[in-house]
Amino acid sequence: MSRPTLRAIVVGAGGLGRVWIETIQDFEETEVVGIVDVRPEAAESAAQDAELSGIHVGDNLIEALDEVHPDFVVDVTIPSVHHEVVIPSLEWGVPVLGEKPMTDSLEKARAMVAASERSGKLYMVSQSRRFDPNLFAFRELIRRDAGLPLGILNADFYIGHHMETFRHGLEHVLLLDMGVHIFDKARFISGEEPVAVYCEDFNPSWSWLQGMSSASAIFEMTSNLRFTFSGSWVSEGHHTSWQSEWRAVGPDGTVTWDGLTEPVAEIALAPEPGTRLSQFESRTLGAIPEVEQQFAGSLREFVRALRTGETPMGECHDNIKTLAMALGAIQSAETGQRVPISLE
Ligand SMILES: NC(=O)c1ccc[n+]([C@@H]2O[C@H](COP(=O)([O-])OP(=O)(O)OC[C@H]3O[C@@H](n4cnc5c(N)ncnc54)[C@H](O)[C@@H]3O)[C@@H](O)[C@H]2O)c1
Structure with a gap:
């Protein structure tokens, strides 16, 4: 029926x-x-x-x-x-x-x-960039091969964007607009929550945006994870993917993801006697095919929640933690101080 x-x-x-x-x-x-x-x-x-x-x-x-x-x-x-x-x-x-x-x-x-x-x-925030089969594979590969808890997570985002619409008026345009996607993915990938942040945002001399187009941030997350982010909306040439380029380091090895193709793990094998550097084995997982892309995935998640009563990804009590990362980074950039991130 x-x-x-x-x-x-x-x-x-x-x-x-x-x-x-x-x-x-x-x-x-x-x-x-x-x-x-x-x-x-x-x-x-x-x-x-x-x-x-x-x-x-x-x-x-x-x-x-x-x-x-x-x-x-x-x-x-x-x-x-x-x-x-x-x-x-x-x-x-x-x-x-x-x-x-x-x-x-x-x-x-x-x-x-x-x-x-x-x-x-229900109030769910659509974080459409979570709905990506390769992102799910990256998250899974970390758990399977690099191990938890992560100690180091890094994301780089560099795209020159000649944007229009409301974004022109945003004072902290990178942090509040694209930053929110990236910070949300950091929470999803690591399973950790923000504790504090130090951030600077700025405009290179050639920036065509009024708001702060570029930023570097260090987040302390639970389990002593450090999540570092750097990015720019006014960086021409060698663009990263829209999903950013990622590196996650856990107790057993490292997983990298270019934001477009299959993520790859390198797992440490014991060093040969008398050598100082480990040997490595590469492992992949392949995209997780049942994850529907972007907005369609987000809509399906919302409809599933309406029909079943289950809590969806992006439910407001959870998503406010993603917003708190962006607003904490903005507060740090404005004050020059390391800012504790309150989730209350
Ligand atoms: N998930 C993504 O990848 C993604 C991509 C683009 C935009 N967005 C988000 O989508 C939202 C809209 O972005 P956009 O690019 O479409 O912006 P936009 O400026 O093109 O459109 C916004 C529309 O909202 C209307 N509007 C403003 N105030 C209103 C109100 N009080 N009541 C009714 N209508 C009102 C405006 O007239 C305009 O037509 C933003 O929150 C943006 O961050 C997300």
Whole structure:
């Protein structure tokens, strides 16, 4: 017997809103029944381009909720206003799948988590970059071959991005925008949580971005792990992958991942007598095929949670820890101090 289709309102019909409309329409268990944007013409043109007629299109979220009674809301507005979509939706009584970063301050984030608790409705943040078969393989290879706990984890992200949209106005654009993806993956890969951070962010002389385009950060994580991150949005040539380049060092060896292809482990074998350096054996695992990519994977995770009541990846009580890493790094960059990261 086929399961009832879950009906969604998409709020925010900008660049990524259109991707979400397509993703929801493409998934056999979901459909778009409303599009809301403070720019009603953007909502209208997104509906037309997706060939959706007869759905609710407008600029008022509550009116849309009252008219359509959706099964869930997808929030694809900009970070500074996510709370203005998420809290009223939860209070109205509908679960929310929201874009990253959860928001731009811990105060707003705590209010969003509290709204989820009060309403008893799920609020999941879509960290789409977790949904990658090679990332799952990297995580698995670390556990199988390098061993836990990790002692060292490093991520490098270098892409020259001539970006438009709201990102231009973000003061700490690398840390709050792409940083959130990378910090979230560090938590996922290592299984550890942030303790403290020291970070500097800056603009090289040629930067075409107003906000801080480049950063270096050292996170202390639980189990004495050090996670180091360096990256830039204004680095031309020798780009890394969008997933970053990773190195994870555990008690038994090292796993590297270029963010694109199969991760590779090198496991230490005992040094030959009289030599100082270990021998190594290379091991691979292959991508974990059942992991669906990016937004489709994230939507499937959310729908599974709605249907089963299980807690999905990115549930707000968990995702606020990812946001705390980004906001801690920003606070450190602004104050020049090492900042403890409070998860309370
Ligand atoms: N997961 C990813 O890989 C990924 C990629 C791109 C963007 N994003 C995230 O998606 C979100 C949107 O990004 P974008 O690139 O589409 O931005 P965008 O600026 O292109 O679109 C945002 C839209 O939201 C609308 N909007 C603003 N305030 C609103 C409100 N209060 N109510 C209703 N609509 C409102 C704007 O009019 C605009 O149409 C951001 O949080 C961004 O970080 C994630």
